Amino acid sequence: MKKYLALIGIILTLMACKEEPKTITGPETVIDTVEEVDPLPSWNDGKTKKAIMDYVEDVTNSNSASFIPVANRISTFDNDGNLWGEQPAYFQLFFAMDRVKALAPEHPEWKDQQPYKAVLEDDMKALTESGMKGIVEIIMATHAGVTTDEFETIVKEWVKSAKHPTKNVGFNEMVYQPMLELLDYLRANDFKTYIVSGGGVDFMRAIVTEVYGIPSEQILGSRVKTEYDYNNGSPIIKRLPGLEYNDDKEGKPLNIQKIIGKKPVFASGNSDGDLQMLQWTDSNTYKSFQLYLHHTDAEREWAYDRESHIGKLDKGLDEAIEKGWTVIDMKNDWKVIYPFELK
Amino acid sequence: MKKYLALIGIILTLMACKEEPKTITGPETVIDTVEEVDPLPSWNDGKTKKAIMDYVEDVTNSNSASFIPVANRISTFDNDGNLWGEQPAYFQLFFAMDRVKALAPEHPEWKDQQPYKAVLEDDMKALTESGMKGIVEIIMATHAGVTTDEFETIVKEWVKSAKHPTKNVGFNEMVYQPMLELLDYLRANDFKTYIVSGGGVDFMRAIVTEVYGIPSEQILGSRVKTEYDYNNGSPIIKRLPGLEYNDDKEGKPLNIQKIIGKKPVFASGNSDGDLQMLQWTDSNTYKSFQLYLHHTDAEREWAYDRESHIGKLDKGLDEAIEKGWTVIDMKNDWKVIYPFELK
Secondary structure, X not given: OHHHHHXXXXXXXXXXXXXXXXXXXXXXXXXXXXXXXXXXXXXXXXXXXXXXXXXXXXXXXXXXXXXXXXXXXXEEEOOEOOOEOOOOOOHHHHHHHHHHHHHHHHOHHHHHOOXXXXXXXXXXXHXXXXXXXXXXXXXXXXXXXXXXXXXXXHHHHHHHHOEOOOOOOEHHHOEXXXXXXXXXXXXXXXXXXXXXXXXXXXXXXXXXXXXXXXXXXXEEEEEEEEEEEOHHHOOEEEEEEEEEEOOOOOHHHHHHHHHHOOOOOEEXXXXXXXXXXHHHHHOOOOOOEEEEEEEEOOOOOOEEOOOOOOOOOHHHHHHHHHHOOEEEEHHHHEOOOOHHHHO | OHHHHHHHHHHHHHHHHOOOOEEOOOOOOOOOEEOOOOOOOOEOOOHHHXXXXXXXXXXXXXXXXXXXOHHHOEEEEOOEOOOEOOOOOOHHXXXXXXXXXXXXXXXXXXXXXXXXXXXXXXXXXXXXXXXXXXXXXXXXXXXXXXEHHHHHHHHHHHHHHOEOOOOOOEHHHOEOHHHHHHHHHHHHOOOEEEEEEEEEHHHHHHHHHHHHOOOHHHEEEEEEEEEEEOHHHOOEEEEEEEEEEOOOOOHHHHHHHHHHOOOOOEEEEOOHHHHHHHHHHHOOOOOOEEEEEEEEOOXXXXXXXXXXXXXXXXXXXXXXXXXXXXXXXXXXXXOOOOHHHHO
């Protein structure tokens, strides 16, 4: 039944989408019909979509007082829960759990040892009880001990076949179609699009270029420690078990300064971990734009704001509302959530 | 006399440069004369220039087995002694010394305290005797304690008026004209040009975009520690006295992986500190190019290789020769050194 409702929704959506072609008349008109292409077709018309487009049109208009030179059109996007889903847990955690299972034959001791035992028995309750300490242990056991090249191959292989536990589609299909359109729209207007995420940078790099069109050098994230090894003339970089950089909260503006060296003019996030990046962008002397995604769609995606597995979310949303940043109401602003709904 | 010799050199050079226009004939020819533009006019014809151009023509030819997709055309350049000079000391040290003088009124104790005393008295011998410890102390005293925005302004103001002690031109004029042409040539062939230097990243960023056309996000360098401060709604990033990252030796390939996430196909350096970056690039599965600048021109620039204020240089040059990397013989390969010679 839900499926049919969604189908009807898409059909209505596509019908609403279709605009009448405009006819331009005038002495120099050689082309008499121009169909305006909507750059954000998966966004419902309304104040959110209008705010985005008004901003982009203003700052790219060389006659506007708010014009921003191309070199300064830096936009930064959080990833988890912002460009793709993050429920019922960060997708990277599913990767780590699958790696624990793949590596288990080499670690017979894991079947009696938490948090590995919980993973091997698909006991999410016990895994959750192991807390952040348990999760960090699993991440380190599965993200280190290989070279950077090997890790890239492992992630690429994983994403080919791994399925989301409830939606039963690939994790790389659980990206938000309206955000893909927004990334394209910004790039078409000469913005550089960056990801600035608490997720692992090399995990994202192995997946993200293909799904978002963002190259590895425009992805900032958390990192494990690494070591260079000349390796008798075939140099390798080894991944070590230990967090080198936590690209979250204050870590976001700091990493933006370290790596990009420019303050963004456009920032997009959905949690307290993005707040400092949004504040930093908001302090730009160029006209800036802050976008905050509010997960309000329990039916098509998830609805959560104040409390979640990812911790408290109240500060970011409150400050977004207080400062008049643009808040996306997922349920009402987005016609579709995932690209596969368009098929 | 030297001036006249240089002038004669330039004139001969420009004469040698001029090629006969080629006439293309054929049934569909509409333009009957095409003058081939030399993309590297300040390079003498010879094996170095030929090696560079053969490489670029090969890897950008979509019919070649060595073709490299645009997304992988990453080139990395050391800065000091490679894109601009580094004699008689790193240019950043002159900035630090000028800052010590500017800040001296706030630090009356400095006039009796080494290494500050040496700087204030222009006593290079005593400064050199203070060793790396003294130099690090001066760098930290002059590169920290301000915000990132303030630091950028200070460097930009400094470079406007500071003069090189012997050449008596601005430090930003002491860039190598042949390397500027090489950067342009690579960019014209869709290479992304990066700086990967042991120099301070924010020091370089304040200068480099203008002189090399390289944006801040394509500059990797050493960094001091930083701290985010919400500052009652006007957030700032403070520079702290302490080295956070040393972008030298193994630090170069490691930083390339952290920040760019791709192995370069083209690397250019001039010292042992660049060796690991050259080795790393040399291990690319794409056809790669390693360029090593040998300072052989005591008259127009400086001649040094085995020993210098910057430490030993023997490993990089020896390995470049042993592995058949392309070695620039500055004296013989470069028609001019600095852009101001062209005026």
